Amino acid sequence: MKLTLDSLKQAGAFTGRPVEKEITWKQGEQELTATVYVRPMGYHNAVTDVLSAVGKIDGVAGRIASSICDENANPVFTVADITGEADPERGALDGALTVALLVAIQQVNDMGKASSAQTTSSGVN
Numbered sequence: 001m002k003l004t005l006d007s008l009k010q011a012g013a014f015t016g017r018p019v020e021k022e023i024t025w026k027q028g029e030q031e032l033t034a035t036v037y038v039r040p041m042g043y044h045n046a047v048t049d050v051l052s053a054v055g056k057i058d059g060v061a062g063r064i065a066s067s068i069c070d071e072n073a074n075p076v077f078t079v080a081d082i083t084g085e086a087d088p089e090r091g092a093l094d095g096a097l098t099v100a101l102l103v104a105i106q107q108v109n110d111m112g113k114a115s116s117a118q119t120t121s122s123g124v125n
Helices: 005-011 044-052 059-067 079-083 094-111
Strands: 019-027 030-038
Touching: 019 094, 030 094, 044 059, 059 079, 059 094
Parallel strands: none
Antiparallel strands: 019 030
């Protein structure tokens, strides 16, 4: 294959539109449900992973900030919004919501895969 934008598009090498997901989490005693949009992993996540690897950003916050977006693929959060640095009075994103967002990100990126289990080089899952 000759590497062109058209050949890459035909091969499915672009992430496309965000995927709508419904998430549910507990906020104290109250169960909340929200609709979120998840950008399939691609360029934005690769940049986040590199910045995380060199210690520039928090990896979990970076994954959420690069994946959760609105229906037009515009980011909803910055890393600082998630870690609480953007507004210390507001604080960091709630733990249960953080987990719900990470689950949604995982679900979107595992769609179409036969199994989500991955084996490490040691053979341990």
